[in-house]
Amino acid sequence: MDFDTDSVTVSLSQHQRRRNLRRELRQRRRALSPMQRRRAAVSLGKRLRGLPEVQRARRIAIYLPNDGEIDVTVLLPWLKHRGAKVYLPVLRPLSDNRLWFVHFHEATPMVANRFGIREPHTRHGAHRARRLPPWALDLVLLPLVGFDDAGNRMGMGGGFYDRSFAFVRHRRPRPRLIGVAHDCQRVEHLPVASWDVPLDAIVSDARVVRPDRDSS
Ligand SMILES: Nc1nc2c(c(=O)[nH]1)N(C=O)[C@@H](CNc1ccc(C(=O)N[C@@H](CCC(=O)O)C(=O)O)cc1)CN2
Numbered sequence: 755m756d757f758d759t760d761s762v763t764v765s766l767s768q769h770q771r772r773r774n775l776r777r778e779l780r781q782r783r784r785a786l787s788p789m790q791r792r793r794a795a796v797s798l799g800k801r802l803r804g805l806p807e808v809q810r811a812r813r814i815a816i817y818l819p820n821d822g823e824i825d826v827t828v829l830l831p832w833l834k835h836r837g838a839k840v841y842l843p844v845l846r847p848l849s850d851n852r853l854w855f856v857h858f859h860e861a862t863p864m865v866a867n868r869f870g871i872r873e874p875h876t877r878h879g880a881h882r883a884r885r886l887p888p889w890a891l892d893l894v895l896l897p898l899v900g901f902d903d904a905g906n907r908m909g910m911g912g913g914f915y916d917r918s919f920a921f922v923r924h925r926r927p928r929p930r931l932i933g934v935a936h937d938c939q940r941v942e943h944l945p946v947a948s949w950d951v952p953l954d955a956i957v958s959d960a961r962v963v964r965p966d967r968d969s970s
């Protein structure tokens with residue numbers, strides 16, 4: 755019993771530490787000035803355009819920035835020029851905490867979701883022809899709250915991306931997954947959870963991190 759009690763105490767305090775870290779990292783990205791954000795988004799765009807996964811992608815999921823997230827919409831003109839199709843995450847109705855990926859263009863009807871993030875209207879996305887199953891995407895840009903040099907990530911805590919892409923471990927085809935963040939969201943070390951989806955790369959305004967799979 756002592757042992758059990760201890761392990762509960764340990765996991766509770768880890769949960770607490772993760773929550774505190776998430777709060778601190780969200781605060782850090784919100785503290786950036788409009789000028790810093792603009793510069794960061796431009797350098798992120800340059801780095802992303804240099805990656806083979808991004809150059810190859812025809813069907814790519816991005817997100818609309820919220821809560822100080824780095825702005826990946828700088829890629830939109832370039833993607834349009836290349837004829838790539840752009841998709842946005844939508845919280846699935848009757849929530850099982852998974853995402854739909856709905857085609858996004860100028861005329862897509864948008865609405866704020868329960869977190870205040872703009873997304874294609876649920877009724878619009880409900881038509882199958884307008885969305886793709888996650889496995890049919892070529893590339894997904896995931897918004898990160900934190901990352902480390904080993905390629906570990908922390909998200910908003912909902913597990914939406916983890917659940918939606920859990921299949922990448924054992925099913926083909928699979929999309930390439932690239933996490934993106936402001937460089938100030940880098941930390942020394944993040945703990946890995948068993949359900950964390952493995953990323954192919956993490957890109958910030960200052961670096962590209964390629965996780966070393968052999969050592970994990
Ligand atoms: N831009 C963007 N779109 C996205 C995500 C994201 O992280 N960024 N998501 C990635 O998963 C999904 C939404 N997930 C989210 C999960 C938690 C919170 C959030 O703010 N949580 C609050 C608690 C809010 C509440 O429960 O009412 C918080 O932690 O303060 C927001 C989005 C889908 N779309």
Ligand SMILES: Nc1ncnc2c1ncn2[C@@H]1O[C@H](COP(=O)(O)OP(=O)(O)OP(=O)(O)O)[C@@H](O)[C@H]1O
Nearest residue numbers: 907908909910911912913914915916917920947949
């Ligand atoms: N494949 C899965 N099946 C069921 N539950 C999952 C799965 N993946 C994650 N979860 C749950 O979702 C929550 C995710 O927490 P975590 O702090 O790892 O989120 P996160 O890193 O912010 O992830 P995301 O960016 O995907 O939202 C955990 O409570 C976990 O139990």
